Amino acid sequence: MLFPTITFAVFFLVVFVGNWLLMPRPHLWKPFILLASFVFYGWWEWRFVLLLALSALANWLFAAAIARSGTAAGRKWLLAVAVAANLGVLGWFKYYGFFITSMVNVLEVFGLNADIALLRIVLPVGISFLTFRVLSYVIDVYRGKLRTASLIDFAVYVSFFPYIMAGPIARAGEVLPQLVSPRDPRRIDTARAFFLIFAGLAKKMLLADYLATHIVNGVFTTPGQYTSLEVLFGIIGYSVQIYCDFSAYADIAIGISLLLGFQLPDNFNAPYTAVSVQDFWRRWHMTLSRWLRDYLYIPLGGNRKGRTRTYMNIMVTMLLGGLWHGAGWPFVFWGGLHGASQVVEHRRVDRRRQRAQRLERRTTALNGEGAGDAGVVAEAGAGAAAGGSSAPLEYDRRPWYGGVWPRLGVFAFVTFAWVFFRSPTFGAALSVLGRLFQSWGGIGAAVTPALLLVIALGIGIQYVPRSLYERTEAGFSALNPVLQGVVLAAGFVLLDVLGPSGPASFLYFRF
Amino acid sequence: MADRSPDDLPFGRRRRSAAGALVAILVALLLGALLNAPAMKKTAQELPFGAARSFRLALIDPLAAVSHWLFLDRPARLTAEALGKPDPGPTGAPLVVLVTPRPRPSGKPGPAATVKPLPPPRRGDPLRLYIGGDSMAGVPGMALTNLAKDTGVMQPKLDYHISSGLCRPDFFNWPAQLVSQAQALHPGAAVVMFGANDQQGVQAANGKVYAFETGGWKTEYRRRVRDAMDILFDGGVKRIYWIGQPIMPEAVFSRHMRVLNEIYRSEARKRSGVRYIDAYRLLSTGSGAYSDYLKDEKGRLQQVREGDGTHFTYAGGMRLARVVLAAIKADWLPKKKSGAVPGSPSPSPRAPAKASPAP
Numbered sequence: 001m002l003f004p005t006i007t008f009a010v011f012f013l014v015v016f017v018g019n020w021l022l023m024p025r026p027h028l029w030k031p032f033i034l035l036a037s038f039v040f041y042g043w044w045e046w047r048f049v050l051l052l053a054l055s056a057l058a059n060w061l062f063a064a065a066i067a068r069s070g071t072a073a074g075r076k077w078l079l080a081v082a083v084a085a086n087l088g089v090l091g092w093f094k095y096y097g098f099f100i101t102s103m104v105n106v107l108e109v110f111g112l113n114a115d116i117a118l119l120r121i122v123l124p125v126g127i128s129f130l131t132f133r134v135l136s137y138v139i140d141v142y143r144g145k146l147r148t149a150s151l152i153d154f155a156v157y158v159s160f161f162p163y164i165m166a167g168p169i170a171r172a173g174e175v176l177p178q179l180v181s182p183r184d185p186r187r188i189d190t191a192r193a194f195f196l197i198f199a200g201l202a203k204k205m206l207l208a209d210y211l212a213t214h215i216v217n218g219v220f221t222t223p224g225q226y227t228s229l230e231v232l233f234g235i236i237g238y239s240v241q242i243y244c245d246f247s248a249y250a251d252i253a254i255g256i257s258l259l260l261g262f263q264l265p266d267n268f269n270a271p272y273t274a275v276s277v278q279d280f281w282r283r284w285h286m287t288l289s290r291w292l293r294d295y296l297y298i299p300l301g302g303n304r305k306g307r308t309r310t311y312m313n314i315m316v317t318m319l320l321g322g323l324w325h326g327a328g329w330p331f332v333f334w335g336g337l338h339g340a341s342q343v344v345e346h347r348r349v350d351r352r353r354q355r356a357q358r359l360e361r362r363t364t365a366l367n368g369e370g371a372g373d374a375g376v377v378a379e380a381g382a383g384a385a386a387g388g389s390s391a392p393l394e395y396d397r398r399p400w401y402g403g404v405w406p407r408l409g410v411f412a413f414v415t416f417a418w419v420f421f422r423s424p425t426f427g428a429a430l431s432v433l434g435r436l437f438q439s440w441g442g443i444g445a446a447v448t449p450a451l452l453l454v455i456a457l458g459i460g461i462q463y464v465p466r467s468l469y470e471r472t473e474a475g476f477s478a479l480n481p482v483l484q485g486v487v488l489a490a491g492f493v494l495l496d497v498l499g500p501s502g503p504a505s506f507l508y509f510r511f
Numbered sequence: 512m513a514d515r516s517p518d519d520l521p522f523g524r525r526r527r528s529a530a531g532a533l534v535a536i537l538v539a540l541l542l543g544a545l546l547n548a549p550a551m552k553k554t555a556q557e558l559p560f561g562a563a564r565s566f567r568l569a570l571i572d573p574l575a576a577v578s579h580w581l582f583l584d585r586p587a588r589l590t591a592e593a594l595g596k597p598d599p600g601p602t603g604a605p606l607v608v609l610v611t612p613r614p615r616p617s618g619k620p621g622p623a624a625t626v627k628p629l630p631p632p633r634r635g636d637p638l639r640l641y642i643g644g645d646s647m648a649g650v651p652g653m654a655l656t657n658l659a660k661d662t663g664v665m666q667p668k669l670d671y672h673i674s675s676g677l678c679r680p681d682f683f684n685w686p687a688q689l690v691s692q693a694q695a696l697h698p699g700a701a702v703v704m705f706g707a708n709d710q711q712g713v714q715a716a717n718g719k720v721y722a723f724e725t726g727g728w729k730t731e732y733r734r735r736v737r738d739a740m741d742i743l744f745d746g747g748v749k750r751i752y753w754i755g756q757p758i759m760p761e762a763v764f765s766r767h768m769r770v771l772n773e774i775y776r777s778e779a780r781k782r783s784g785v786r787y788i789d790a791y792r793l794l795s796t797g798s799g800a801y802s803d804y805l806k807d808e809k810g811r812l813q814q815v816r817e818g819d820g821t822h823f824t825y826a827g828g829m830r831l832a833r834v835v836l837a838a839i840k841a842d843w844l845p846k847k848k849s850g851a852v853p854g855s856p857s858p859s860p861r862a863p864a865k866a867s868p869a870p
Contacts, residue, residue: 020529104812118804185529221653224660474522481531485538493546
């Protein structure tokens with residue numbers, strides 16, 4: 001079921017009414033919202049509802065067993081089995097083809113003809129998000145950060161329909177506490193909810209889908225048909241498209257959850273205003289970034305085991321983050337590009353810190369201060385050199401006008417990396433990039449004022465101060481509900497007239 | 512309904528009650544439905560013939576009438592008009608399109624065609640290649656576009672429209688599209704692929720709706736295939752490369768594709784200028800079964816179908832495109848030593864055929 005459809009509108013109306021009528025009776029509300037989520041998910045493929053239910057049951061059992069286990073070794077073993085089982089299921093559905101084709105082709109290189117019977121595996125929508133959700137619960141229970149939930153609460157958390165397809169990756173610790181007591185039906189942040197839903201639909205229908213059909217799909221599939229300038233705008237267009245598409249889904253999911261009384265974590269914070277690649281990952285798909293940080297990067301050692309190990313951990317995290325997005329080497333390469341760029345940034349900052357510390361030591365020595373103080377500085381320096389410092393990167397401390405070039409640089413780098421993310425093969429990516437240098441003879445028919453406007457809007461909305469959005473929401477909240485409905489109706493019709501015919505699927509469904 | 516107590520929300524944003532939210536949602540949906548009734552009616556009309564379509568129309572028709580009566584359908588229409596967008600309502604597109612009957616020029620099309628050598632394309636005078644069809648034609652069309660462009664003597668133009676087919680010209684009028692594209696592009700060759708969306712009822716000129724696979728359906732669908740070929744020939748196309756449907760994961764779906772392919776193949780046989788490309792066999796395993804994965808000519812295993820089991824991956828599209836390009840090259844760029852020059856029907860001296868709605 002796609003959000004921008006009449007079917008979903010009817011579904012949501014029924015769920016909304018049922019949600020608030022049953023909210024005071026949790027023993028009725030929970031089965032109701034669980035059933036609604038199963039219907040939402042099963043609308044696409046009912047057989048995978050069973051997978052969803054099984055995943056909830058199995059991980060609930062794993063967590064319960066971990067909580068009850070008396071020994072540290074037993075808990076560790078149970079956690080390992082749970083992680084292996086979840087990654088195994090993910091691997092089976094998502095990476096089966098990738099691994100089999102890679103293996104067969106490698107064997108072929110050595111003259112070994114592996115005649116393997118290949119299975120047809122249908123990828124359940126949102127399985128990557130599901131896996132990360134359930135793992136966050138099991139790991140947090142293992143770490144003692146979370147107490148085990150009842151099966152019904154956990155099942156509701158796992159399958160809550162607003163985020164089931166494409167996130168945000170809300171953690172158990174964020175959702176389960178909200179299930180403990182009924183939400184207050186008198187205090188719904190409707191203005192923000194409606195604003196997010198409308199903004200999401202507008203980004204999806206007016207910007208993302210326009211860019212996809214007008215230039216991006218063509219440039220990435222038949223680059224030879226386009227001039228270099230068109231290819232350049234096609235690549236930039238994809239940068240804007242993927243932001244507008246993915247953040248639109250997150251906005252709508254958060255808005256719908258708010259209407260049902262639940263708060264989800266933000267997933268985007270103006271990512272193309274980032275001044276460094278690290279900053280980009282603090283703003284892009286934030287719930288994935290922090291998941292990777294807390295459940296992969298830090299367990300690997302984070303920045304606590306020396307500089308080289310820190311760099312390695314960054315690379316491993318980003319390579320696996322790339323693979324999480326898709327079963328293909330270009331995704332891995334995309335992750336590698338982001339990892340390498342962050343390593344370079346870390347290295348630069350580390351060097352600057354070392355220079356600053358040397359300078360400070362020299363100054364201290366010249367001032368004739370005590371050796372004890374110098375030792376303290378050296379010790380702190382060692383900690384910082386190991387990456388343990390929490391001081392912000394230098395990029396973050398620049399004034400806004402000083403951030404223009406870093407912002408442009410980060411945007412250019414991220415946009416370049418998206419080419420590998422979007423292309424099915426390296427060859428296809430290189431064809432697109434190669435075309436940038438082959439046909440500078442003319443502008444091309446696809447570069448239109450409308451295209452430039454859409455790209456400018458897609459980037460420009462990220463530079464609008466948050467306070468302006470909040471003032472608009474506050475103004476909207478002052479209207480009485482009937483007027484709010486009228487404004488929304490007019491807005492939806494305008495979107496329908498301006499947008500493409502027929503809803504297009506969200507890009508991140510496939511991940 | 513608003514909670515007027517001091518709140519933690521910025522700029523004094525007010526929270527509302529669930530009842531207030533419900534009022535806003537209901538007003539938005541009801542008013543939105545009235546304002547958008549023409550577009551909703553159009554969407555319902557485009558559904559496949561059957562109970563779901565009738566039910567949806569039974570609900571929307573009164574809504575559309577009220578909307579029209581209250582002038583609520585005007586804002587969307589006027590906005591679309593002001594922005595140069597198509598009218599959001601039903602377009603009045605015909606369910607049946609008949610191609611104007613005309614006497615066939617000698618030898619065109621038909622097995623007894625006058626054999627004339629095809630003009631070999633050159634860099635300064637490339638072969639204009641029109642590639643059209645539904646979403647299934649998309650990826651192979653893109654791959655073919657890339658391959659054809661690389662020859663340096665072909666000028667491809669890809670024109671695919673998702674969810675379209677020959678059964679429902681009211682959704683997308685392919686006969687009219689083919690006429691206009693032939694007039695605009697003057698293609699020498701056309702590659703077309705239809706059918707994946709044509710497993711649905713079709714309305715014949717007599718007004719009857721025939722269910723898929725019935726005798727009446729086959730007769731009407733065959734006529735539409737024939738007309739599509741005639742339109743292209745009349746538009747100056749000298750060769751048509753008609754791509755059949757590939758094997759599908761489900762047995763029933765595959766059987767449906769074979770029904771369609773039989774029609775395409777038999778109609779292609781009747782015309783010397785039509786080449787039928789057997790995608791069904793090309794996308795099957797050696798034992799004739801379906802697989803997501805097939806080996807390419809170098810023995811590398813590749814995923815050729817998307818997760819839906821229907822559409823092609825780029826590798827799958829490339830597999831098909833290579834075969835189509837080979838057929839095109841055999842016709843237009845024959846090797847000198849082979850001697851045999853492929854025949855071509857005489858160019859039509861008349862104006863192109865017109866596609867007009869059935870009375």
